[in-house]
Amino acid sequence: MSGSQGMADWTTGEGAIVYQSCASCGAVQYFRRAFCAVCGVPNPQTRRSTGRGRIYATSLVCRAATPEARAHVPYNIVLVDCDEGFRMMAHGEKDLAIGDEVVARFELFAGRLVPHFTRDHRE
Amino acid sequence: MSFITGVGLTSYGKHEGSSSLDLMSEAAALAIADAGLRRSDIDGILCGYSTVSPHIMLATVFAEHFGIRPSYAHAVQVGGATGLAMAMLAHHLVDANVARHVLVVAGENRLTGQSRDASIQALAQVGHADYEVSLGPTIPAYYGLVASRYMHEYGVTQEDLAEFAVLMRRHALDHPGAQFHDPITVADVMASKPVALPLKLLDCCPVSDGGAAFVVSRERTGETGVRVRGCAQAHTHQHVTAAPRLSELGAEIAIGRAKEASSIAISDVRYAAVYDSFTITLLMLLEDLGLAGRGEAAARVRAGHFSRDGAMPLNTHGGLLSYGHCGVGGAMAHLVETHLQMTGRAGPRQVADASVALLHGDGGVLSSHVSMFLEQVR
Numbered sequence: 001m002s003g004s005q006g007m008a009d010w011t012t013g014e015g016a017i018v019y020q021s022c023a024s025c026g027a028v029q030y031f032r033r034a035f036c037a038v039c040g041v042p043n044p045q046t047r048r049s050t051g052r053g054r055i056y057a058t059s060l061v062c063r064a065a066t067p068e069a070r071a072h073v074p075y076n077i078v079l080v081d082c083d084e085g086f087r088m089m090a091h092g093e094k095d096l097a098i099g100d101e102v103v104a105r106f107e108l109f110a111g112r113l114v115p116h117f118t119r120d121h122r123e
Numbered sequence: 124m125s126f127i128t129g130v131g132l133t134s135y136g137k138h139e140g141s142s143s144l145d146l147m148s149e150a151a152a153l154a155i156a157d158a159g160l161r162r163s164d165i166d167g168i169l170c171g172y173s174t175v176s177p178h179i180m181l182a183t184v185f186a187e188h189f190g191i192r193p194s195y196a197h198a199v200q201v202g203g204a205t206g207l208a209m210a211m212l213a214h215h216l217v218d219a220n221v222a223r224h225v226l227v228v229a230g231e232n233r234l235t236g237q238s239r240d241a242s243i244q245a246l247a248q249v250g251h252a253d254y255e256v257s258l259g260p261t262i263p264a265y266y267g268l269v270a271s272r273y274m275h276e277y278g279v280t281q282e283d284l285a286e287f288a289v290l291m292r293r294h295a296l297d298h299p300g301a302q303f304h305d306p307i308t309v310a311d312v313m314a315s316k317p318v319a320l321p322l323k324l325l326d327c328c329p330v331s332d333g334g335a336a337f338v339v340s341r342e343r344t345g346e347t348g349v350r351v352r353g354c355a356q357a358h359t360h361q362h363v364t365a366a367p368r369l370s371e372l373g374a375e376i377a378i379g380r381a382k383e384a385s386s387i388a389i390s391d392v393r394y395a396a397v398y399d400s401f402t403i404t405l406l407m408l409l410e411d412l413g414l415a416g417r418g419e420a421a422a423r424v425r426a427g428h429f430s431r432d433g434a435m436p437l438n439t440h441g442g443l444l445s446y447g448h449c450g451v452g453g454a455m456a457h458l459v460e461t462h463l464q465m466t467g468r469a470g471p472r473q474v475a476d477a478s479v480a481l482l483h484g485d486g487g488v489l490s491s492h493v494s495m496f497l498e499q500v501r
């Protein structure tokens with residue numbers, strides 16, 4: 001990939017969360033594509049997220065399917081509504097509750113860098 | 124117009140030594156015999172998939188193995204919604220004169236053909252390869268996320284969810300083919316091992332071996348006809364990360380379209396067959412379909428509403444949660460049981476009135492939905 005589309009994020013081993021924003025209709029999307037999934041216009045702009053958001057849902061995984069993941073149980077899978085307007089899946093502190101304001105850092109999980117959200121103590 | 128003319132179902136659980144094709148063949152032979160047909164009468168085949176024995180042309184692999192040369196055949200893949208999606212397609216195929224008798228078949232040795240880890244891992248792949256799967260979620264975790272949100276918005280408790288596991292187990296006790304035959308209580312569900320909280324082991328359907336089949340025909344072959352009145356689908360997303368808000372999920376859209384296609388109202392329905400991969404799936408779908416008010420499904424279970432002798436008997440064979448789940452065949456068992464109920468052949472599980480039935484299937488993470496109304500014709 002070339003240009004802004006190639007901006008590295010945690011899915012490629014970089015400690016960052018990126019999303020795309022459509023210059024035409026203004027829609028934001030998290031899953032990388034060569035076009036806007038709402039209006040179809042090509043080349044949405046790739047932007048770096050602040051990593052701040054709010055917990056939408058949580059599930060504490062106690063039974064994992066692979067030996068690599070099993071070494072981490074229990075781990076909390078969370079859906080986060082990021083401030084920029086997109087939703088993402090990530091890891092989070094075990095005691096997070098729906099509605100909590102959170103901020104991302106990055107941790108190793110099964111040999112890969114993954115976003116891990118902790119409570120954000122905003123002023 | 125189309126009719127479900129015959130059904131076939133194996134027991135679910137362990138079928139040591141049986142392949143996916145063996146289980147498909149067993150169920151198919153039962154369904155064809157039940158319809159009063161010969162193999163040579165079958166001119167269409169629809170089949171599901173097998174995670175144990177994946178193949179790019181499973182329908183023709185099966186047709187050759189079983190000894191049929193159909194004029195129409197292919198596989199269908201919509202996860203847990205596959206069985207009802209095939210029933211819907213078969214309905215349209217016979218209605219459009221493409222085929223006279225379509226055999227719909229699925230079977231998988233999912234329990235003994237591979238390790239539980241392999242099953243869990245294969246199923247987790249419905250998640251997004253880049254943005255979800257690398258985080259180590261499982262299917263229970265995808266549904267655990269949905270459960271946490273639904274419980275938060277509508278005040279549902281873990282004890283509420285447990286009621287559905289208990290109900291499905293109670294129903295399975297009267298079916299010799301069910302995987303589980305030990306009664307359970309809400310306390311047992313609450314004390315079962317955590318899998319992906321809020322879901323615990325007894326909130327989750329098992330992995331099973333089994334096969335299921337039915338025949339969809341242009342004309343009825345039996346004394347009591349089971350007619351497809353109308354059906355519809357809705358697909359809103361694939362990945363839970365991309366799911367719409369709870370009030371915009373596909374079940375409500377599919378049932379709305381199916382009601383329109385069939386001119387049937389929920390108040391006409393006498394029997395319900397609803398997908399129950401997890402307790403939360405069943406609770407949410409019942410409320411999305413309008414079989415219970417928002418946040419009221421568990422109270423209806425406690426009041427006996429969904430019991431065999433209740434106002435809306437539900438999954439009287441025990442559902443995925445207790446009859447078992449062998450993949451595509453899993454939800455087809457719901458249709459088989461519905462057929463037995465509508466033709467008065469459910470034995471000790473027979474309900475008083477199954478004249479109009481609502482079936483609903485869900486694939487992915489509440490991603491793909493199929494609603495169908497069946498009607499008894501004498």
